[in-house]
Amino acid sequence: MCKREIAKKIEAYDTIIIHRHVRPDPDALGSQAGLAEIIKATFPDKEVRMVGDADPSLEFLTVMDEVDDATYKEALVIVCDTANKARVDDQRYKQGKELIKIDHHPNVDEYGDIQWVDTDSSSTCEMIYEFYLSMKDNGYKLTEAAARLIYAGIVGDTGRFLYPSTTARTLEFAADLVQYPFNRPELYDGMYNTQLNVARLKGYILQNFTVSASGSCTVKLTKEIMEQYDVTVLETSQLVSMLGDIEGILAWAFFVEEDDLIRVRMRSKGPVVNSIAALHDGGGHPMAAGASAKSWEETEQIAEELEKACLEFR
Template sequence: MKTEIIELIKSYEKIIIHRHVRPDPDAYGSQAGLAEMIKTSFPNKTVLLAGEEEPSLNYLTRLDEISDDQFKEALVIVCDTANEERICDQRYKTGDKVVKIDHHPNREPYGDIMWVDTDSSSTSEMIFELFTEGKNEGFQLNDESARLLYAGIVGDTGRFLFPSTTGKTFEAASDLSKYNFDRTELYENMYQVPLKIAKFKGQLLTDLEPRKSGVAVFKIDKQMLEEYDISSEETHSFVGIAGDIEDILAWVFFVEEDDVIRVRLRSKGPIINGVAADYNGGGHPMASGAKVQSWEEAEKLVEDLDKVCHEYNN
C-alpha cells in the first residue's frame, strides 16, 4: 500500500491534503508534515492544505485558501480521519483520486486506496514510515516536516506515555529529533495553558467524585463554559485530566454545545470504543469520541461505561 501511495504522489502534479474536523496536533502534524515532505521532495508540484483553521494550532502551520477548480485532476490525501463525515472540507470528493491514511479502526472504509495501521501510535508516525519507504524514490524530509511529524507523534502518544507508544515510535521520534527545530518551544506551544484553563481544571478536580466502578464523569454545560470564558474546543486540552488519579479506570467528558453534547472517552485499561460506537462515535480502544443529544442520554452512556469497567474488574 505504501508503494502505491508513493507512486501516486510521484505521478500527480497537484495534491490536496485533508484531515479531520476539530483537529489535534496529529491531524495537523500528519497533514502538514506530509505536505512539507512532498514539497521538499518535488518542488515543482502544487501541494495545498485543506480545511478550516484551528487558531490554537496556528503555531504548527497555516492552511490554504482553495478554489473549487483546484480540486479538478488533483490527488486528494485524507490524513488521520476514520470516517467521511469527519473529513474537514467535503470537497475532497471532487478530486481525481482519494487516498486514506489513518491509524483508527477502519470501520468506515472510503477512498480509492486505504492505508490503515491501527498498531501505529499516530498518523504522523505513519507519514514518517512513508518517508522511510520512499527514500529511494526521491522522498526527502526537511526541518519543518520533521517538526510537524514530531509534534503529531508527541500529541497522540501523550508525550510517549500512552500504551500506543512502541519501539518503532521511539525510533521515529529519535530520527526526527535529529533535525533542526526547537523542541522546547514546541512543547511550550503544545502544553502551556492560560490561567483561566488552569482554574477550570482545578474546579473540575475539586468537584470530582469517582464512581464505584472506577468511572469518573465530567459534565461541562454551556453555563460553565460561559462562567470561565472558555470554548468547547479549549476543553480538549485537558481531556487527560484523570489519567494520573489512582483507582480511576476510565473517564468521560461531556461538553454541551448549541446543538449536541460532545463526548470524550478515555481509559487506562477497559476497552471503551464499543461504548463510543453505540453513541454516534468511535475511535481507539482507550481513546474515543461520541455524541449524545441530551443529558438523559448522557446518563445512559455513563451506565454503559460502568458496565464495561465492572466487567474489566471481574
C-alpha cells in the first residue's frame, strides 16, 4: 500500500527533491540517485533534484545538484536511508510541501507524511528496486544508470552479500540488476580500490589493535595519526569492516577524531550495537551503527558498554 501511495505523490508533483543522510555510503547515494533516475526516466517533464554535501571518494557514483530555497516551496521531498532527522543531509528537507521517508533502518524518528520503513530489507536500494517492480506495470522505467546505482547500494550494504541481511530476495534482485550492461568491474574498482595512504593506515591498525577476552575491540584514530598517514575522516569509513575477519573479535568500534567531536563507527558479529549508539547521539542496525562522542572520556564509556554487550552475548 505504501508503495502505491508514494507513486501517487510522485505522479502528483512537478518538482521532487531527494535527500539522504550525512556522510553518505553507496546505499545512501544509490537509493537517492537510483530513485531519481527512475523518476526522470518515467516522467521526463518533472524536475528531479538531489541534494547533500559532496564526497569526492563517491563521485564516481553520482553528483549532487544545486537547489535554491525557493524550489522547495511546491516540491515533494523524499528522504532515503535516514532513520534520524538530525542525520538528514541538508535540513531544508522540512521546507517541502510534502515529505516521504524511505528507509531500512529501525524507525528511530517518525517523520514524513508517508513513511515506508522495512527493516527486513538488506538496504534502502533493495526497497527502491522493490518499488520499481511494483510499479513497472504502471509504466515506471528502470535505466542502466538506475540499475548500476541500485546494485552498488545493495552490494555496499550487504558487504558484497556476506552479511546476514542478505536474503534470497536480495540475491534475486541482484541477479535482475546485473542483466543491465553497466560495467561491474569498474563499479567494484570505484567501491573497493584502496589508496596507498589508506592501505598504510590499515597496516598501522593491524599492528596496534587489541582484543579483550570478551571479544570487544576498539581502534583510536586521532587527528595526529590521520595526519601522519595523510588520511581524511571520510576515507576512514573504508576501514571499518577490516576487523570482521579476525578470529576472536565479536564487536568493534572505531573512534575517529574530528574538529568538534569524535565519530564512532561500530560493527558486530552478534552483540547488539545500535542500542549503544542510541545512548550517544546515534543509531543504525543491530550489528552496524554509528554515534558521536564529545570527548575521549566518552569513548572509554562506549568501550565499556561494548565490552558489556560482548560479555552478555557470550
